[in-house]
Amino acid sequence: MSQRRSAVTDATGDNARKVFIKTYGCQMNVYDSQRMGDALAGDGYVPTQRIEDADLVLLNTCHIREKAAEKIYSELGRIREMKAERATQGRTLTVGVTGCVAQAEGAEIIERAPVVDLVVGPQTYHRLPQALARVHSGERVVETEYAVEDKFDHLPKQAARQIRARGVTAFLTVQEGCDKFCTFCVVPYTRGAEVSRPRAAILEEARALAEAGVREVTLLGQNVNAWADGAGGLGSLLRELAEIPGLARLRYTTSHPRDMDDDLIAAHRDLRALMPYLHLPVQSGSDRILKAMNRRHTGADYLRLLDRIRAARPDIALSGDFIVGFPGESDADFEATLDLVRQVRYATAYSFKYSARPGTPGATMDGHLPEDVKTERLERLQTLLREHQVAFQESFVGREEDVLVEKAGRHPGQMIGRSPFLLPVVVPASAGAIGEIVRVRIESSLPNSLMAEGADHADRLVSAEPLRKIA
Template sequence: MTEGRDDRGVAQTGSNARKVFIKTYGCQMNVYDSQRMGDALGSDGYQPTETMEDADLILLNTCHIREKAAEKIYSELGRIRLLKAERANEGRELRVGVAGCVAQAEGHEIIARAPAVDLVIGPQTYHRLPQALAKVARGERVVDIDHAVEDKFDHLPASQAGQIRGRGVAAFLTVQEGCDKFCTFCVVPYTRGAEVSRPLAQILEEARRLVAAGVREITLLGQNVNAWESSDAQGRAIGLGGLVRQLAEIPNLLRLRYTTSHPRDMDDALIAAHRDLPALMPYLHLPVQSGSDRILKAMNRRHTAADYLRLLDRIRAARPDIALSGDFIVGFPGETDADFEDTLTLIREVGYASAFSFKYSPRPGTPGATMEGHVDEGVKDERLQHLQALLRDQQAAFARAQVGRRMPVLIEKHGRHPGQMIGRSPFLIPVVLPASAGAIGAVAEVRIESVRPNSLMAEGAEAMPEAMRLRA
């Protein structure tokens, strides 16, 4: 039987156990935060549910990076309000919370605009969820968004073994939060705060728990992950390069990745780790945003296009097979046709295996929002389509170049069809492979035989009926 607690800490069992539905928006760090919110609530007697209609508590873990993020959350809250009213008519209670970066940015305005919301909690304070919900049970509407009060990393809820085992073969692990770079387009310094690094010992402890529960690949997360720093057991300063070296020594941890990095914090020690550590995958997400020095300066990126290209030369010298990913913003205030062409030139020179690209959209409170020279939306659309076509061509070319190669694939799950498994290549591309290649959690050495729009097909993977192949 499942077990929970009522608001006085009294154990509940069976069908009376409370259930929580967490909807996650945005980045991988929000995925990790949602898992840790589930950990905190699990210790308070809540069980996860996959359906909103089945929940006693609904949490929206929000992202503020995309355009109109807040409006989308208010629209979702409007639908939840109707569900809450239905519950009330049935004499049942439904509690509603908003967490994450929109919660941090909007704060008390959410409480004012959305009567259905009982709780607003920021990304640095979700470890206090049980205490906040106890206040809600006493009739309060709670806003807890003060990330300056304490260091969240000192108070993260401990993951229970059963909860970790539900996370699969690959897992995220947050090691750093916040950013001190203050790019003029970005809200992260305002919603996540200043850069904070999680202590080395704490990271190693969680990594070992993950591996003991069956995780074989860990992706280290941070808004500016390669700014991570701590001290080792001897009190010596250590950066991300040193951290991945220590993680690579954990038995049965087969693969390591990290995201997202800033070019200015890519140091020699981290580049050397890419050279020396087989567990550190040959894939690097290193955003540049623009290929125009004039726009990079306006963005406060504090590097030039030439700086970025020289850095990539050093990285490729250390790890020649590395696959590169990037971020691009088109239509930043003041961007001319010539500036945009500089971005296309940089993309052609680099050759990306994958990338993310967006139209610039102003974020309230950021310097970019008040800059002159905002670009017409039609021009942004046209530029984005042109840029994405070039990136798609590069991504397709990279995938085609894998045909005929042998590579290790970490098997993550069963495929859609009998006899299929799905894994990940070292370059983060999904690979469809035959079930005979191995079990979930194993690394299979396979030969890539063909390319699908969003995946690679390993030799023998298409051994299925013709009708199934046509539907695949």
């Protein structure tokens, strides 16, 4: 389970109430943390990057990884000591747990962790100001019982200054929830049923982002390509977004193979703004395991779909997800996964050992594998995936690429941007300003990035955080 602080820039004001948001997990949670900050801004809170300065601490949680809840309770133990110290000084600290662990655990968090004042699920974070008002009147609050539609109806507006502070790329949630019920996954239980955000609201937010200087938008959803309304699916929405002045690049994640329709595939062929990168999880190459996972497609179905996508966009970079050691997975099942990987040659991929999520069908299946078997298989899979990733990156050496400059590098003379294929690229500061798309020649490939000609790279490895799986 990955974690990060909220990407909101600190505000000033000694008398202002300060909120510290710690974000775990995927891009959806990053987006949600930003929206929580926006909702709280109207209530007088300003963001801080120092937990020591905070009047309000929110842990925006993820429930996908093993022992996710236990990690949150461990963090709450440290916060409890801070809160107790504040009390000796006559100061207060309000503590909240939000996100998917909040939705899954609910009132149990309040019972188990007395330090927690409020628990807010991912469908109800827009109600934070009201929940905090109840906390300040002496209640301990649990808010998890609202429809997903309410969240879309009450998304707070972002001020232009807030958008600009977050950079020239932005996330935009268009869909939430999942109806697929894969047997390994808690998302249908923590995020609810699939719901599409209204087209007009999406376009309005996208225009506001573009007017504030955002050049690239990534559409988010647990099954983002399940988005639809009466006028069409995700392909039609992308076509409208591509017409917005200033938006030069569009992406979307995470997709399900069963929702990849003809119009969306055609959009990859037709839209210059739609970047040639697609995250399309398969999870396993074994038909037997795919059936046990309730994926409702076979390995051959998946490969045929990729053939159609590559026919529409031959240069597309593919990303995937894999779970090894699912209950009952045999050596032959695992070899089928390796065979599929060899056929696809992913540009990047995310791979994990199976871990049982309480309340999911997979947790009660027979045939759970020993940990050492799962570990050995994961190492073999990751070795193969890494070989393909290195080969993909090295294929760009000597080529010219368009790079969206996103931020200053860690060293003088460097800027960091991304190629159309989502690869981080180090460019010389003279190449262009933040927000510009510059044409550069790739000189070398580093472990986690590409280096453009003219960039200072003497023994300087640059790490860049990849997009995370939506959960």
